[in-house]
Amino acid sequence: MESAVVANDIRRRYGERLALDGFSLEVPAGCVFGVLGPNGSGKSTFLALVAGAERPPEGSLELLGEAPSPALRARIGTVFQENASDPLMSPTEYLRFAGRLFGVPGREAGARAAQLLERFGLAGRASDRISALSGGMRRRLEVARALLHRPELLLLDEPTTGVDPEERRLLWETVRAERGGATVLLATNDLHEADAVCDVVAFVRAGRVVATGSPAELKRNLRRQTVRVELAPGREDAAARVAEAAGGEGVTQANGELMVTTDDAAALAPRLFAAAGDAIRGLRIEEASLEDAYFQYVRRRAGGST
Amino acid sequence: MRRPSTAAAVAAIALRDLRAVARARSQLYSSVLTPLIFLVFLGNGVSHGLEPSRLPAGNFTAYLVAGTVVMTSVFSSTFSSASYYRDRDSGFLRLLLSSPHSPRAVMLGKSLAALVIGAVQAAVVLGAAAPFVDFGWQHGILAGVALALVTVMLLNLMLTGLAQALATRVQSMQGFHLVMNLALFPLLFFSGAFFPVDGLPAWMKVLAYANPLTYAVDALQLATYATGSGGFIGYGVDFAVLAGLGGAVYLMGLSRVPKLTWSGQ
Numbered sequence: 001m002e003s004a005v006v007a008n009d010i011r012r013r014y015g016e017r018l019a020l021d022g023f024s025l026e027v028p029a030g031c032v033f034g035v036l037g038p039n040g041s042g043k044s045t046f047l048a049l050v051a052g053a054e055r056p057p058e059g060s061l062e063l064l065g066e067a068p069s070p071a072l073r074a075r076i077g078t079v080f081q082e083n084a085s086d087p088l089m090s091p092t093e094y095l096r097f098a099g100r101l102f103g104v105p106g107r108e109a110g111a112r113a114a115q116l117l118e119r120f121g122l123a124g125r126a127s128d129r130i131s132a133l134s135g136g137m138r139r140r141l142e143v144a145r146a147l148l149h150r151p152e153l154l155l156l157d158e159p160t161t162g163v164d165p166e167e168r169r170l171l172w173e174t175v176r177a178e179r180g181g182a183t184v185l186l187a188t189n190d191l192h193e194a195d196a197v198c199d200v201v202a203f204v205r206a207g208r209v210v211a212t213g214s215p216a217e218l219k220r221n222l223r224r225q226t227v228r229v230e231l232a233p234g235r236e237d238a239a240a241r242v243a244e245a246a247g248g249e250g251v252t253q254a255n256g257e258l259m260v261t262t263d264d265a266a267a268l269a270p271r272l273f274a275a276a277g278d279a280i281r282g283l284r285i286e287e288a289s290l291e292d293a294y295f296q297y298v299r300r301r302a303g304g305s306t
Numbered sequence: 307m308r309r310p311s312t313a314a315a316v317a318a319i320a321l322r323d324l325r326a327v328a329r330a331r332s333q334l335y336s337s338v339l340t341p342l343i344f345l346v347f348l349g350n351g352v353s354h355g356l357e358p359s360r361l362p363a364g365n366f367t368a369y370l371v372a373g374t375v376v377m378t379s380v381f382s383s384t385f386s387s388a389s390y391y392r393d394r395d396s397g398f399l400r401l402l403l404s405s406p407h408s409p410r411a412v413m414l415g416k417s418l419a420a421l422v423i424g425a426v427q428a429a430v431v432l433g434a435a436a437p438f439v440d441f442g443w444q445h446g447i448l449a450g451v452a453l454a455l456v457t458v459m460l461l462n463l464m465l466t467g468l469a470q471a472l473a474t475r476v477q478s479m480q481g482f483h484l485v486m487n488l489a490l491f492p493l494l495f496f497s498g499a500f501f502p503v504d505g506l507p508a509w510m511k512v513l514a515y516a517n518p519l520t521y522a523v524d525a526l527q528l529a530t531y532a533t534g535s536g537g538f539i540g541y542g543v544d545f546a547v548l549a550g551l552g553g554a555v556y557l558m559g560l561s562r563v564p565k566l567t568w569s570g571q
Binding site: 044045047048051052070071072073074076078080081082083084085086087088089097098100101102103145157 | 309310311314315318322325326329330393396397398400401402403404405406407408565566567568
């Protein structure tokens with residue numbers, strides 16, 4: 001099996017809205033594959049199709065070398081964006097229950113549950129009620145649950161939401177160690193995380209994949225630099241002058257900064273200072289990042305239009 | 307690759323629901339205490355205050371036990387279906403629906419738990435009341451209890467099916483309770499649970515005989531309270547109606563199953 005997931009020209013409609021519009025994607029087996037896109041881009045709809053091993057209404061989907069069927073769900077492990085645990089259960093009960101659902105014999109499920117709780121740093125809380133665990137612990141428990149039946153395809157939807165940096169590191173280290181040869185399909189809005197953990201990423205926009213490649217390839221294709229401009233507080237009015245000085249260059253706004261992608265940052269910087277120097281508090285020049293690639297392909301321009 | 311057993315999954319879901327009820331102590335106590343309080347106060351109040359001499363044994367408390375057991379089943383099925391909403395809201399339902407088993411197997415597991423919970427609660431109410439009231443036990447105590455439990459299981463099958471059919475269609479738990487109460491409380495009044503059907507005006511009798519709960523009350527009274535079959539509908543009709551309707555309503559409940567949804571979809 002060379003590809004864990006092959007989606008071909010999938011269309012899916014919810015009422016009037018076309019959630020997937022010719023969605024095509026190939027996920028190589030054994031890799032960590034990131035699906036990145038803004039809210040409403042169709043990535044959740046695609047993940048739901050894969051998690052449910054559903055046949056798409058239009059187009060085709062192949063999972064682990066087979067046509068989708070409910071039985072295939074036994075070979076998939078899913079971490080949903082929201083936790084799926086019963087707060088009244090203990091972590092051990094939750095994992096053993098998941099084992100029974102996914103066909104892991106009782107004794108093996110017990111041993112595997114104990115092993116995963118240890119690996120994810122939850123052994124000390126194995127008998128507590130899940131409602132007493134912290135948010136980060138619950139996320140780790142969710143990942144442990146998804147790994148319990150040794151899936152061949154692991155779906156992770158925002159697995160590190162609400163997880164602090166140290167826990168995040170532990171979580172990814174453990175996923176890497178415990179996944180065996182499983183393919184990981186990761187949906188995240190954290191571009192730094194995607195850059196760090198994904199072998200391949202796909203940018204999704206308006207129900208279709210607009211770019212695919214390794215983070216390095218996507219960044220290399222940009223052949224661009226980013227000039228990050230921080231405006232002084234209360235001087236947001238200067239954003240228009242920065243944009244004007246940037247001319248035809250792409251200007252985006254994120255986290256309170258203006259970002260101008262350019263082929264020649266050395267030439268652009270003096271132009272920006274000449275146009276809005278009185279309002280500029282700081283300016284940094286960066287080589288292209290995955291975030292730049294994301295904005296380039298997904299084109300979320302200042303003002304919020306996509 | 308192991309093929310997960312659906313029977314094991316159904317059993318696991320049922321056991322987990324049973325454990326959840328056992329842990330929700332307040333719900334457990336109230337579901338048994340409420341009918342008992344009802345039985346003690348209403349039963350004694352009417353028995354001594356109104357002297358219901360038309361009843362065969364003249365004892366309203368003994369008469370009321372069958373109706374109280376039916377009422378317990380109604381509460382029980384409503385409470386059990388609340389677990390559907392809890393699982394949906396906590397996200398647990400997503401785990402169940404992403405498993406290799408069909409949504410019907412998931413619902414079957416939940417119904418099995420509801421049936422067991424309903425039967426246990428009915429047995430507790432019956433067991434708590436029996437020493438204090440004058441039952442006829444016309445078939446003997448063991449056979450009477452067995453017949454009562456069969457009746458309760460058939461009734462709960464119907465009520466669970468109804469609750470599932472509603473739960474998958476009504477978005478909010480408040481709406482679900484409202485619809486269940488609106489549908490089931492009038493049925494309780496026309497079932498012979500609180501007063502005998504045979505003395506009612508003709509129009510009320512029509513409503514009573516069109517009401518499935520009437521057949522559950524009748525069978526329960528035959529099994530526990532009655533000393534003979536005179537004035538009762540009879541087990542044949544009671545069980546035929548309860549089994550037929552129970553099966554049909556349960557299948558209707560399974561006709562619409564929840565689907566795996568995703569945040570952002």
